[in-house]
Amino acid sequence: MNVLFVYSIFKLGRRGKMLHAFDLIQLGISYLSSYLIKNGHRTELVVLNRMTGKKNERLLSEAIRRFNPRVVAFTAVSTEYEFVCGMAAFIRKNFPEIFLIIGGAHVSLNPDGALGHFDALCIGEGEEPLLELIKQLEAGAEPSGIRNLWIRRGTEIEKNPTRPFRQNLDELAFPDRDMWQQWVGEYPVTRYSLLLGRGCPFECTYCSNHSLKRLATGTYTRHRSVDNIIEEISGMARRHPSLREFYLEVETIAVHMDWALELCQKLSDLNISLPHPLSYGTNIRITPAQDMAPLFRAFRQANFRFVNIGLESGSSRVRSGLLGRNYDNEDVIRTVALAREHGLKVAFFNLMGIPGETPEDFRQTVDLNRRCQPDWTWNSIFYPYPGTKLHALCLDKNLIRNDSTPDMERRISVLNLPGFPKDKIERGYVWFEYMVYKGHRPLHSLLAGALRKQLGMYVFAARSFLSRKYHCL
Numbered sequence: 246m247n248v249l250f251v252y253s254i255f256k257l258g259r260r261g262k263m264l265h266a267f268d269l270i271q272l273g274i275s276y277l278s279s280y281l282i283k284n285g286h287r288t289e290l291v292v293l294n295r296m297t298g299k300k301n302e303r304l305l306s307e308a309i310r311r312f313n314p315r316v317v318a319f320t321a322v323s324t325e326y327e328f329v330c331g332m333a334a335f336i337r338k339n340f341p342e343i344f345l346i347i348g349g350a351h352v353s354l355n356p357d358g359a360l361g362h363f364d365a366l367c368i369g370e371g372e373e374p375l376l377e378l379i380k381q382l383e384a385g386a387e388p389s390g391i392r393n394l395w396i397r398r399g400t401e402i403e404k405n406p407t408r409p410f411r412q413n414l415d416e417l418a419f420p421d422r423d424m425w426q427q428w429v430g431e432y433p434v435t436r437y438s439l440l441l442g443r444g445c446p447f448e449c450t451y452c453s454n455h456s457l458k459r460l461a462t463g464t465y466t467r468h469r470s471v472d473n474i475i476e477e478i479s480g481m482a483r484r485h486p487s488l489r490e491f492y493l494e495v496e497t498i499a500v501h502m503d504w505a506l507e508l509c510q511k512l513s514d515l516n517i518s519l520p521h522p523l524s525y526g527t528n529i530r531i532t533p534a535q536d537m538a539p540l541f542r543a544f545r546q547a548n549f550r551f552v553n554i555g556l557e558s559g560s561s562r563v564r565s566g567l568l569g570r571n572y573d574n575e576d577v578i579r580t581v582a583l584a585r586e587h588g589l590k591v592a593f594f595n596l597m598g599i600p601g602e603t604p605e606d607f608r609q610t611v612d613l614n615r616r617c618q619p620d621w622t623w624n625s626i627f628y629p630y631p632g633t634k635l636h637a638l639c640l641d642k643n644l645i646r647n648d649s650t651p652d653m654e655r656r657i658s659v660l661n662l663p664g665f666p667k668d669k670i671e672r673g674y675v676w677f678e679y680m681v682y683k684g685h686r687p688l689h690s691l692l693a694g695a696l697r698k699q700l701g702m703y704v705f706a707a708r709s710f711l712s713r714k715y716h717c718l
Contacts, residue, residue, distance in 0.1 A: 262430035275420030354632030409463035433487035442468035445496035509543035559613030560606035
């Protein structure tokens with residue numbers, strides 16, 4: 246059977262392509278595709294972008310007429326959901342024989358009312374449910390009894406229970422990255438992302454993991470075996486001689502220290518066998534009682550180039566009381582210093598406009614960044630994603646503005662914060678790097694960066710306005 250996957254974004258890449266680089270592809274879709282291919286089915290991908298207006302309908306129509314899919318499978322984060330609904334309505338009107346299914350974190354956590362434009366939705370992991378659905382459709386049966394799926398049948402909805410989380414991730418085929426080739430502007434490929442596992446043991450209030458782990462039974466935080474990971478990396482290195490770096494995606498690599506150290510040793514051994522050694526980056530979480538020195542030594546041996554640290558806020562009050570992240574600023578400073586002793590670059594993720602945050606809390610974030618001088622930062626304005634604890638808090642306290650839009654997710658403030666108004670939050674976002682690096686980096690570069698951010702917000706606002714007519718009503 247032919248299955249067409251649809252992915253949507255709201256940012257254009259280079260050379261007119263939808264995505265800038267291969268480390269930005271959505272690996273969930275890639276795993277679903279490889280799983281179906283392994284079981285004898287054919288897949289293709291369409292990447293859509295609200296910025297391109299009616300072009301999205303043309304892309305869908307051309308792909309459907311050429312590929313003739315029996316199933317079109319969507320995924321959507323909260324901020325893309327309305328647009329995806331509009332695209333599903335377009336297919337329903339023009340190609341009514343196609344079966345439409347949607348999955349992803351948003352509909353998994355907010356399934357009620359989500360079947361208006363779809364025949365089914367998937368709650369949680371989708372490989373086995375999607376394959377089972379296809380088998381039933383191939384047999385000419387009306388889909389029914391498929392765990393993880395809610396299935397629309399006229400005005401009725403069949404709500405099936407979820408199946409346990411898949412425990413052995415090594416059983417999955419490596420993700421299908423070829424399906425993204427025509428949609429990515431990067432050439433030749435120099436950097437890939439690679440999933441080390443699924444799930445997260447922590448319960449940060451701004452993240453959906455605390456809700457996703459309750460969707461099914463079984464262990465939620467799972468890691469692939471080291472040998473399985475090395476097999477994928479070595480295969481991709483042989484296939485792409487231009488490849489130089491992998492970003493190893495995992496919520497925190499230090500949860501299972503023995504596993505992480507074994508991985509580093511085998512990455513080091515692999516580099517010895519390659520004509521050009523690969524470098525790596527990953528994410529770590531600050532943990533007060535954990536000695537990171539052995540891991541950072543292993544990182545250096547394995548040629549890790551950088552680590553990302555989710556600082557989020559420089560205010561201990563905000564981190565522990567609002568975000569569920571319990572460590573103090575000295576823990577952060579000590580970890581950064583240790584990473585640099587072992588030759589690692591350090592990046593911070595910073596979050597601003599958090600419900601309950603004050604200008605003084607934000608100043609502490611700037612101060613801690615100034616003290617640590619991360620090599621680069623990833624900065625976002627808080628967005629209340631449905632299904633998270635902080636989204637529930639925002640609703641309870643009536644903090645979400647009536648005129649808020651998801652179109653500029655994490656670039657504008659959608660909250661009414663007492664004492665920390667929208668204009669101050671957005672000003673902090675624009676001038677953050679200037680405040681952090683002033684006196685440490687060239688002034689003209691910092692001013693240019695602030696100007697690019699400000700202009701980018703204006704451009705996104707204009708494109709957002711023009712794209713809204715394509716949202717479902």
